[in-house]
Amino acid sequence: EKGGYPHFMLKEINEQPAAITATVSPRVEDGMPVLRVPELTDEALRKIGRVHLVACGTAMHAGMVGKAAIEALARVPAEVDIASEFRYRDPILSPEDLVIIISQSGETSDTLAALKLAKSRGVPVLAIVNVVGSSIARAADYVMYTYAGPEIAVASTKAYMVQMCVLYLFALRLAYARGRLTEAETRRYTARLQDAAEIIKPRLADCEYIKYLASLFMNTQSCFFIGRGFDYSLSLEGSLKLKEISYVHSDAYAAGELKHGTISLVTDGVPVIALATQKSVYEKTLSNAKETKSRGAKVILFTTKDTVVPEGIADYIVRLDEYEDIFMPLQLIVPLQLFAYYMAVLRGCDVDKPRNLAKSVTVE
Numbered sequence: 001e002k003g004g005y006p007h008f009m010l011k012e013i014n015e016q017p018a019a020i021t022a023t024v025s026p027r028v029e030d031g032m033p034v035l036r037v038p039e040l041t042d043e044a045l046r047k048i049g050r051v052h053l054v055a056c057g058t059a060m061h062a063g064m065v066g067k068a069a070i071e072a073l074a075r076v077p078a079e080v081d082i083a084s085e086f087r088y089r090d091p092i093l094s095p096e097d098l099v100i101i102i103s104q105s106g107e108t109s110d111t112l113a114a115l116k117l118a119k120s121r122g123v124p125v126l127a128i129v130n131v132v133g134s135s136i137a138r139a140a141d142y143v144m145y146t147y148a149g150p151e152i153a154v155a156s157t158k159a160y161m162v163q164m165c166v167l168y169l170f171a172l173r174l175a176y177a178r179g180r181l182t183e184a185e186t187r188r189y190t191a192r193l194q195d196a197a198e199i200i201k202p203r204l205a206d207c208e209y210i211k212y213l214a215s216l217f218m219n220t221q222s223c224f225f226i227g228r229g230f231d232y233s234l235s236l237e238g239s240l241k242l243k244e245i246s247y248v249h250s251d252a253y254a255a256g257e258l259k260h261g262t263i264s265l266v267t268d269g270v271p272v273i274a275l276a277t278q279k280s281v282y283e284k285t286l287s288n289a290k291e292t293k294s295r296g297a298k299v300i301l302f303t304t305k306d307t308v309v310p311e312g313i314a315d316y317i318v319r320l321d322e323y324e325d326i327f328m329p330l331q332l333i334v335p336l337q338l339f340a341y342y343m344a345v346l347r348g349c350d351v352d353k354p355r356n357l358a359k360s361v362t363v364e
């Protein structure tokens with residue numbers, strides 16, 4: 001059942017190219033993104049005032065990537081909420097808004113409660129769900145399924161990947177409907193999104209180097225992730241994966257926030273995973289990485305193939321292929337998942353069933 005892999009998590013990480021193709025292909029018609037939700041016509045998309053993305057854990061991290069894509073491409077204001085916060089904070093909602101609920105299982109109790117709250121306020125709800133016929137799928141007004149197939153490992157990997165893909169498709173259609181992207185631009189982005197399945201294959205193949213890095217840091221007490229923009233969202237997800245399955249204390253910071261407190265925790269030998277895939281803020285993140293290095297951190301820098309990394313900034317460099325900045329999360333998440341995986345394996349953890357956790361959290 002594990003298809004020759006030692007753990008479901010590794011199997012599911014490797015299933016990501018297929019999951020991307022299964023999720024994206026049915027939603028591209030003549031090179032254009034289509035949502036296949038009859039009510040979400042271009043006219044309806046033009047009327048949306050604000051988008052609220054609501055979810056828990058890794059699904060919420062996918063929502064952060066979705067927010068950034070929606071704002072960057074369509075210039076529609078978007079907010080991300082943790083479902084357990086949203087449901088109790090009396091959120092400001094209006095009937096022109098759209099609530100997007102994201103869930104792999106479709107059974108997470110806080111997420112379902114957030115959905116019901118939005119509906120009770122008369123706000124339309126679109127659910128992005130992996131499990132067909134789940135409670136969230138049934139309760140939502142509209143559903144866009146992710147086609148990751150069953151995800152068994154408690155740590156979510158392939159579901160997160162395709163949640164991001166659906167959010168990108170949504171952002172592209174929204175941007176096109178609202179005249180923020182021309183048809184030609186929309187087609188170009190859509191084609192690049194379809195390339196994601198191929199783009200990530202070399203990252204899966206690079207697993208030996210990631211395993212080597214994990215072997216260097218397997219005994220660390222704690223670990224920091226830093227990044228800006230999309231890279232910050234990925235820092236949160238990389239850090240969550242690491243904590244969840246390897247039990248290494250880890251935190252993620254927006255790189256510019258380090259000097260507002262956290263840098264006091266950076267001491268000799270502490271690994272700092274610096275994510276620098278976004279061209280517009282590359283130099284900024286690099287200088288933050290340098291600040292940690294000068295305090296003794298071991299810096300593992302994730303950047304693209306063509307960037308120049310001056311001497312004295314990184315101890316190790318993980319190189320990614322060139323890709324559109326906005327789609328970089330699809331490529332960057334793979335080595336972060338593998339890093340968490342190998343850390344957990346080397347530390348002798350129960351990778352697929354980490355302590356104290358359940359695959360679907362159906363209690364508050």
Ligand code: M6R
Pocket residue numbers: 056057058059060102103104105106107108111154155156157241244359360361
């Ligand atoms: O089934 P859901 O997507 O609603 O689950 C949400 C979270 O419980 C889930 O993503 C959790 O954070 C994962 N175990 C993280 O790997």
